[in-house]
Structure formats: structure tokens, C-alpha cells
Amino acid sequence: MLRLRSFSGPCPLLTRRCAALFLLFAASHPSPVGYLQRSHENQRVFSTLSSSAPNPSMAKPPVAKKVRHEMEMFGDVRVDNYYWLRDDSRTDPEVLGYLKEENAYTELLMSDVKAYQNILYSEIRGRIKEDDITVPIRRGGYYYYERTLEGKEYVQHCRRPIKDNAVPSVTDIMSVESEAPEEHVILDENIKAEGKDYYSIGAFKVSPNNKLVAYAEDTKGDEISTVYIMDIEKGTLLGKPLTSITSYIEWAGDGNLVYITMDEILRPDKAWLHELGNDQSNDVCLYHEKDDTFSIDLQASESKQYLFIASESKTTRFLYYLNILKLENGLVSLTPRVSGIDTSASHRGNHFFIKRRSNEFYNSELLVCPIDNVNETTILLPHRESVKLQDFQLFINHIVIYERENGLPTITVYNLPSIGEAIGALQDGRKIDFIDPVYSADAEESEFSSSILRFSFSSLRTPLSIYDFDMKTGVSVLKKIEKVLGGFDASNYVTERKWAVASDGTHIPISLLYRKDCVKLDGSDPMLLYGYGSYEVCIDPYFKASRLSLVDRGFVFAIAHIRGGGEMGRQWYENGKLLKKKNTFTDFIACAEYLIENNYCSKEKLCINGRSAGGLLVGAVVNMRPDLFKVAIGGVPFVGVVTTMLDPTIPLTTSEWEEWGDPRREEFYFYMKSYSPVDNIKEQHYPHILITAGLNDPRVMYSEPAKFVAKLRELKTDNNTLLFKCELGAGHFSKSGRFEKLEEDAFTYAFMLKILDMIPPSQI
Numbered sequence: 001m002l003r004l005r006s007f008s009g010p011c012p013l014l015t016r017r018c019a020a021l022f023l024l025f026a027a028s029h030p031s032p033v034g035y036l037q038r039s040h041e042n043q044r045v046f047s048t049l050s051s052s053a054p055n056p057s058m059a060k061p062p063v064a065k066k067v068r069h070e071m072e073m074f075g076d077v078r079v080d081n082y083y084w085l086r087d088d089s090r091t092d093p094e095v096l097g098y099l100k101e102e103n104a105y106t107e108l109l110m111s112d113v114k115a116y117q118n119i120l121y122s123e124i125r126g127r128i129k130e131d132d133i134t135v136p137i138r139r140g141g142y143y144y145y146e147r148t149l150e151g152k153e154y155v156q157h158c159r160r161p162i163k164d165n166a167v168p169s170v171t172d173i174m175s176v177e178s179e180a181p182e183e184h185v186i187l188d189e190n191i192k193a194e195g196k197d198y199y200s201i202g203a204f205k206v207s208p209n210n211k212l213v214a215y216a217e218d219t220k221g222d223e224i225s226t227v228y229i230m231d232i233e234k235g236t237l238l239g240k241p242l243t244s245i246t247s248y249i250e251w252a253g254d255g256n257l258v259y260i261t262m263d264e265i266l267r268p269d270k271a272w273l274h275e276l277g278n279d280q281s282n283d284v285c286l287y288h289e290k291d292d293t294f295s296i297d298l299q300a301s302e303s304k305q306y307l308f309i310a311s312e313s314k315t316t317r318f319l320y321y322l323n324i325l326k327l328e329n330g331l332v333s334l335t336p337r338v339s340g341i342d343t344s345a346s347h348r349g350n351h352f353f354i355k356r357r358s359n360e361f362y363n364s365e366l367l368v369c370p371i372d373n374v375n376e377t378t379i380l381l382p383h384r385e386s387v388k389l390q391d392f393q394l395f396i397n398h399i400v401i402y403e404r405e406n407g408l409p410t411i412t413v414y415n416l417p418s419i420g421e422a423i424g425a426l427q428d429g430r431k432i433d434f435i436d437p438v439y440s441a442d443a444e445e446s447e448f449s450s451s452i453l454r455f456s457f458s459s460l461r462t463p464l465s466i467y468d469f470d471m472k473t474g475v476s477v478l479k480k481i482e483k484v485l486g487g488f489d490a491s492n493y494v495t496e497r498k499w500a501v502a503s504d505g506t507h508i509p510i511s512l513l514y515r516k517d518c519v520k521l522d523g524s525d526p527m528l529l530y531g532y533g534s535y536e537v538c539i540d541p542y543f544k545a546s547r548l549s550l551v552d553r554g555f556v557f558a559i560a561h562i563r564g565g566g567e568m569g570r571q572w573y574e575n576g577k578l579l580k581k582k583n584t585f586t587d588f589i590a591c592a593e594y595l596i597e598n599n600y601c602s603k604e605k606l607c608i609n610g611r612s613a614g615g616l617l618v619g620a621v622v623n624m625r626p627d628l629f630k631v632a633i634g635g636v637p638f639v640g641v642v643t644t645m646l647d648p649t650i651p652l653t654t655s656e657w658e659e660w661g662d663p664r665r666e667e668f669y670f671y672m673k674s675y676s677p678v679d680n681i682k683e684q685h686y687p688h689i690l691i692t693a694g695l696n697d698p699r700v701m702y703s704e705p706a707k708f709v710a711k712l713r714e715l716k717t718d719n720n721t722l723l724f725k726c727e728l729g730a731g732h733f734s735k736s737g738r739f740e741k742l743e744e745d746a747f748t749y750a751f752m753l754k755i756l757d758m759i760p761p762s763q764i
Contacts, residue, residue: 056109061722062101064710071643074666078679080643082710086703090695099695099706102724109723110747113754116763121746124546125739129483133158135454135466136174137445140210141165143174147185153737154189157204157213159232168450170468170477186213186232193736197729198696200736202247203227208304209254212238212276216247221729221736222696223247227259229276242280248298250307252324258286258307260298266651266698268295271309273327286331287311287320292654301347302394302448308334308345314658317342321352334374347371348394349419353380355389362570364389366401368423380426388569396449398471401429407509407567409441409540411455413471430474436462438497438511440540454479458543460513460557461493484545492517493551495541500560500587500594506575508587509567510594511541511559518554526756527556527601529592533564533584534613535659536573546745553758556600562587562617578661579671585620592621592628604630607752611635612700612732615691619677619708622686629687631755633748636693636732640704641676642669651698678704681711685718688755690748692725697732721755 069083087095110117130150136143141162146155160174161181174180193199196219203216203225213232216225227242227249246268248260255276263269271286289296289311297310307322309331316339320331334352335343342357342364350371357364361383369377381389386405393400396419401412412429434441436459444454444466453469463482469475496512519525528550532539539559551557561567564576564584576584592608595601608629610618615637622632638644646663648654661668673679689712693705709724716722725747727735735741753759 056112059105059108061713062098062105063713064098064706066714071646073646073663073669076670076673078642078673080678080707081714082707083643085706085710086701088701090702096728099702099726099728102706102709103726103728106723106725109721110750110754113750113759113764116753116759117746117750119763120549120749121743123486124549124742124746127484127486127488127545127548128742129485132483135444135479136160137454138162138168138172138447138450139206140208142210144206145174148738149190152190153739154193154199156185156189157187158183158185160184168447168452170452170470170475172452172468184232187215187230192217198736203249205249205251206232207251207254211254214249214251214257216245216249218247220696221694221732222698223732227257229257239277240279242274250298250300251304252307252322252327256327258298258309258322260296263292265292265649265654267292267655268297271296271298271331286322292648293657295655299344301345303347304448306347310344311337312342313655315340315342317344319343319345321345321347346392346394348396348416351423353392353394353399355392357570362574363387364570366392366426378423378425380423382425386569388566391443393443393446393453394448395446395451395453395471397451398453399426400443400453400471401426402443404538404567404569407561408438409538411441411453413453413469415471430471432469432476436460436495438495438541440542458482460495460511460541460543461490463488463490463543463545482543482545484548488545488548498594498598500591502563502583502587502590504583506563506583506587508563508591509561510591511561512600513541513547513551513557514555515551518552519556521599523596523599523602524605525554525556525601526550526605526607526752526758527558527595528607528609528752529558529560529588529595530609530614531560531562531588531591531617532610532612532614533560533562533576533588533617535564536566536570538566540567546742546749549745549749550752553753556595558591558595558600560588560591562591577659579667581660581671582675584617585624585675588617588621589625589628592625596628603628605756607631607633607756609633609635609748610637613638615639615700615705616641616677620675620680622689623677623680623682626684626686631689631752632687633690633751634692634705634708636697636700637677637691637705637708638700639677639708642672642679643676644701644704645672650701678708678711681708681715683715683717686712686716686720686722688721690721690723690725690751692744693727694732695726695728699732702726723751 064082066081067084069080071078085095132148134146136145142159144159147158148155160183163181198221200218201215205214214227214229216227218225225245225247229238246260250258252258257274259272260268261270270288273284273286287309294311294313299308305324309320310317318337319334321334322331340359343354345352345354351368354367355364356367363383365383366381367377368380388404390404391402397416399414399416403410411432414426414429439459442456444456446454451471453471456466458464463484465481466479468477468479492515494514494516498510499507502508562584563572566573606629615634618632618634619637619639642663644650645653645660661672663669663672691705691709693702695702712722
């Protein structure tokens with residue numbers, strides 16, 4: 001069953017490091033008593049910061065005090081002198097003081113290129129059409145869409161009645177002429193965000209009768225949601241909000257909501273049924289998952305008749321269903337709890353459609369069964385070793401299959417027999433063709449009752465494009481392509497796909513972008529190499545307008561599709577996790593070496609970047625091969641692997657033992673310790689490094705990157721720049737405003753360009 005991308009906020013995922021769901025761990029964790037013991041170097045930082053004409057070259061970095069903290073396991077003693085930086089309450093004045101000191105040092109070190117950073121920001125923002133709308137989505141008798149306004153950080157959620165109940169078609173266009181039905185602004189996030197440092201709506205769900213909307217609001221970046229229910233026409237709120245829940249919410253008819261809450265370690269563990277008008281304390285618990293290695297998930301069928309509640313670990317997933325027309329029946333089991341079996345489902349007519357993965361059928365198969373006999377299954381698509389079944393989407397007369405083959409996404413449309421008829425193996429599918437050699441293609445919300453499939457396409461050189469595809473005729477119509485201002489011409493850019501060879505002979509795909517009139521491809525060009533490689537996440541090549549500010553300055557941009565991700569199928573993931581995790585890091589190093597050997601860049605101009613689990617990647621490879629990179633950027637990096645995964649009281653640790661391993665077992669302990677970035681810092685030269693964090697981050701605690709930086713400052717033997725920037729009012733996804741995010745891009749780019757000495761003196 002399809003999970004669509006979220007445009008209003010981060011999509012909740014059941015992982016610690018990967019994009020959005022969980023509460024901050026609220027229990028107090030004591031830090032050492034006493035005030036921050038600053039050295040003379042730290043005093044000089046404050047002296048420099050207070051001067052009227054700051055000179056970055058004279059600044060001395062902060063030095064965190066050392067408080068010996070020993071951790072013993074299997075006779076092995078690890079010493080963490082910076083363990084005291086962990087404060088789960090985020091209120092300790094000593095810890096906050098140190099973070100502010102690091103921020104002040106970062107601001108000072110970058111002050112000499114602040115003017116150029118502003119130039120970059122203006123350039124990046126100048127490519128955006130600030131006043132715009134998304135492609136309208138049909139729901140019942142209305143078009144729904146989001147509008148952005150010039151100069152405003154956030155969106156407006158809007159709708160218009162569909163004129164004359166026009167029939168859905170690929171040529172359907174929402175009229176905005178004077179005689180068209182009037183636009184209604186349902187919710188203006190700009191108004192809601194006033195006076196708040198952070199504001200994000202993680203879910204915006206309209207009731208089936210189009211009269212109400214339930215929206216999940218996060219005002220700290222800690223991914224704790226408050227859900228409000230509003231009368232759309234009146235603009236008034238109904239009853240009290242639902243508090244301290246995830247952003248997983250779904251309507252169960254017009255008068256009920258189903259939502260998910262978390263336990264004390266921020267694990268989504270309970271599903272609830274809320275009847276409108278009742279107090280939250282009277283809500284009915286539909287399901288409670290007590291195994292702390294499992295979390296629960298919630299999805300609605302495209303038909304909107306069934307809700308599916310899943311309990312899942314990293315290897316196992318089983319399902320219950322709730323018939324919205326028979327709420328009194330409660331949850332009914334659909335697929336059993338069997339270790340190693342992963343299922344997801346949807347509904348059409350008198351059938352459930354089930355995607356099932358097992359150790360034997362690791363790339364998944366697609367099944368169908370009658371609702372009244374779920375054990376009577378028919379195979380619609382068998383398992384294939386070279387093709388991974390990623391997802392499926394149901395319509396009244398069609399099914400759309402999303403797969404991966406040879407590392408690239410594919411979309412295939414099949415006809416279905418009339419509802420009530422038997423369904424056999426899928427045949428004679430119509431595959432949608434894409435033009436670029438490497439690209440991203442994703443599902444968008446479509447109407448179940450129509451024959452119009454909506455999907456998005458982009459590549460490293462092609463802006464986000466929304467298409468409507470007529471599944472009856474095969475006609476495809478471009479509904480909107482992201483407008484890129486400033487004279488952008490896609491024909492100036494080249495995208496390529498190359499393959500590096502890992503140490504074990506595995507071929508690793510690399511996606512490349514460069515501007516053909518700005519590069520020499522003789523080894524002298526600067527490069528930014530990005531990687532992730534965890535959770536089976538596919539980092540497909542997509543368009544990002546801000547990236548042009550590097551590429552137009554002669555950068556080559558590359559993505560290393562390393563093991564641990566899901567680009568090449570399930571086995572690609574399996575071979576980059578647990579006791580094979582080091583393949584992720586050696587694959588990335590192999591990609592870097594390939595790019596250098598083939599004259600796309602040189603060591604002296606190679607920059608690398610990764611966020612979250614990608615930050616773990618960055619931390620690991622700079623320990624393993626610091627000579628290979630000039631600049632390393634780690635965003636909210638998961639660098640304290642062993643310490644975090646040994647502590648089951650830290651949010652999400654228990655649910656991720658199947659991803660990283662359980663270090664309470666000796667084999668995993670020593671293997672994880674052998675690559676854990678903070679445990680492998682040593683006296684050696686390191687690249688220039690920028691590390692970022694969010695104080696309210698529930699996925700990667702701010703203290704992990706803070707400790708990593710403190711230990712690096714202590715042990716590294718070079719004079720290269722090391723900066724740490726901690727957002728004190730944000731979480732895993734940093735600041736929430738769309739322009740605020742552009743400022744972060746400008747800051748990161750300015751850091752790279754400064755280190756590479758690519759900033760013109762006249763612009764400093």
C-alpha cells in the first residue's frame with residue numbers, strides 16, 4: 001500500500017536517524033556538577049567575539065572540559081570524557097553555555113565570508129518563484145492545494161469547489177478566472193507560526209465528507225504533535241486538541257479519528273480510536289504493542305474503507321485491519337506475526353492486496369485474497385531476483401506497480417477485472433518511460449475512483465515535474481514543472497551514471513551532475529560527493545535548485561548509491577547492515593577513489609556530505625581515510641553508535657538493534673566499536689569539518705555530534721577548520737521555514753567555498 005510523500009512536513013518514519021516521528025526523551029539525565037571549566041583558549045574566544053572588529057584568524061576554538069566516564073563491556077573499557085554533554089532535559093546551563101560557545105565560534109570563523117554567504121543566499125532564493133501553488137488535488141467536489149506567498153516562510157492550505165462537477169481527465173485544469181468558484185484559505189501556516197521559532201504541520205487530513213480537517217502541529221522540532229480538528233467552512237475548532245501523539249492520523253469515517261501514541265522511550269506503541277466530541281481520556285485503545293523491538297504504523301486504503309494498523313520491526317511486519325463501516329467489530333487480524341515476514345496491504349472491492357517479503361522472497365511478491373477468506377491467496381506478481389517490488393497503488397479499475405530494476409525506479413500500470421470478478425496474475429502492463437539516464441519518480445495523490453494516475457519526475461538536471469497519466473489511453477500530460485528563475489537552462493547540464501568497483505568486486509552506482517561549460521574533467525574540478533547507505537532508503541537523483549550555486553561555479557555533484565540503501569534491491573540493504581555495515585563505508589571510499597582516478601576531481605578538491613545515518617558515514621570514512629577528502633560535512637550525524645545502542649532508555653534504541661546490531665552481544669559490540677566514529681577518533685590529520693545538530697532532535701541526540709567535535713578538537717593533529725553549529729530551537733530537520741532552510745544551504749556552501757579558496761576577494 002502506498003505511502004505518499006508529505007509536502008507539509010517531514011514524513012514520520014519508524015527509524016531514529018532517517019526522516020520524523022518521535023518525542024524527546026523526557027527523563028532527566030544528570031550531568032557533572034560544576035561550571036564549565038574554560039581554558040585560556042576559551043577565554044580568548046569570548047575576548048575575540050566581543051571585539052569591535054573580529055579577526056577569525058586570531059580566534060581559538062572552544063575546549064570542553066574533560067570528566068572521565070568509563071564504560072566497560074566484555075572486559076573492554078571505553079572512556080568518554082565528554083559524556084557530561086548529554087542532558088536529556090536540554091536545560092542544563094553548563095551544557096547550553098558550551099553549545100552557545102561553539103555557535104559563537106562558528107559565527108566568528110565564518111564572519112569573514114558573511115557577505116559572500118549573503119550573496120549565495122540571495123542567488124539561491126532568487127531562483128524560487130515565491131508566489132506559487134501546487135498542482136490541485138481532486139477530493140470529492142473540491143480541488144485542494146497549497147499556496148506560497150512572496151516573502152512568507154510557510155504555506156496556505158486552500159481549496160476551491162470543482163466547477164460543474166467536471167469529470168476527472170488529464171486535461172482537467174482548475175479555473176482561477178473571475179467567474180470561477182472562490183478560493184477558500186483553510187489554514188494559513190504563516191499566521192499559526194507567528195511568534196514561534198519552529199512550526200511544522202506533519203499531517204493535514206480532510207474528512208471524507210470534506211467538512212472537517214485534522215492537522216498535526218509541531219512547534220519545537222521534537223516531532224511531538226498536537227492534533228486540532230477544525231470546521232473548514234466556519235474556521236472554528238471542534239473540542240479539545242489531541243495532545244502528545246505522533247503525526248500518524250487517519251479518519252475512520254466522518255466522525256472518528258485513529259491516531260498513534262508513544263511510550264516513555266518514544267516508541268509508537270498504541271493505536272487509539274477517537275470519537276469527535278469526546279475527551280481524549282475516553283478514547284478506545286485499539287492495539288498495544290508491548291514488544292519494545294516493534295513499533296506500530298497506520299495507513300488508509302486508497303478506497304478509504306479500511307485502515308491498516310501494522311506492528312513492525314526491521315525484519316518483521318504484520319497487519320490488522322479496521323473496517324470503517326463496521327467500527328464496532330474493532331481490529332481484525334489480516335497477516336500473522338511470523339519472524340522474517342514483512343507485509344503491507346490495501347483494499348479494493350471484495351479483495352485485499354498484500355505485498356509480502358520473506359527471507360526466501362526478499363524482493364517481495366504481490367498477493368490478493370478475498371476479504372472473507374484471507375488465507376486463500378493468489379500470486380499477482382511473483383518474486384524476482386533482479387526486480388524489487390517497492391510499492392503498489394490501487395484504483396477502481398487499475399493497479400500501479402512501483403519497482404526498482406538495475407538501481408532505477410519503474411512505474412507500470414495494469415488493468416484489473418471488474419470488482420467482484422476473480423483476479424489472476426498481472427499481465428500486459430504498460431510501463432511509463434523516463435528520459436534521463438538517472439532520475440527520481442514518485443507516486444502522488446490520485447483519485448481512487450478515476451483512471452488518472454498522478455506521479456512526479458525529476459532528475460539532477462530536470463526540475464520537479466508533475467504528470468497526469470491516463471491509464472486507459474496511455475496519454476501523459478505535464479501538469480506543472482517547478483519554475484527555476486534566473487535563466488536556468490537544463491540543456492547546459494549533463495547527468496551521467498558511472499560504476500565504481502568495491503574491494504569485494506561489487507559494482508557501486510554513482511549519479512553525476514555537472515555543467516558542461518564550467519568543468520574541465522581533468523581532475524582539477526571541485527566535487528561534492530553525497531552518501532547515505534542505511535535503512536534500505538533509496539537516494540534517487542532529484543533536482544535541487546540551490547545545488548546550482550555549486551554546479552554553476554564548476555562543481556561536479558555526485559551521489560554514491562552505496563550498500564545499506566535500497567537502490568539495488570533488498571540484498572543491497574542486507575549487505576550493508578549489521579555485521580556487514582562496513583561495506584557502506586568501503587563502498588563510499590571506493591566511489592571517491594573511482595572519481596579521483598577518472599579525473600572528476602582530486603583529493604585536494606573533494607568535499608563530502610551526509611546527514612543523520614549519512615553523518616555516521618561521514619564520521620566513519622574521515623576516520624578510515626582522512627587523506628582522501630578536503631572537506632567533510634556531517635549533518636545531525638549518528639556518531640555515537642555503541643554508546644547509544646547500549647542504552648535501551650534512549651529513544652528508538654530497542655527498535656534499531658535489527659539495523660545496527662545489539663552491542664550487548666559480544667560479536668556485535670566489537671564489530672560496532674570498530675567503526676563507531678566517536679570511538680575511532682585518533683591522533684591524525686583530518687579534513688576541514690563542519691558538524692551540525694539540533695537541540696530538540698529526538699532521532700540523533702545533540703550530544704552525539706557535540707561529543708564527536710569535542711574529542712576531535714582534543715586529538716586531531718592538524719590546523720584545519722572544525723566547526724560545530726547547533727540549532728537551539730530546532731530538531732532533526734533543522735529550521736522549519738522555507739527561506740531559513742535556504743540560509744543553511746548558503747552557509748554550508750560558503751564554508752566549502754571558503755576552504756577551497758574559491759571566493760573572489762572582491763566579494764569578501
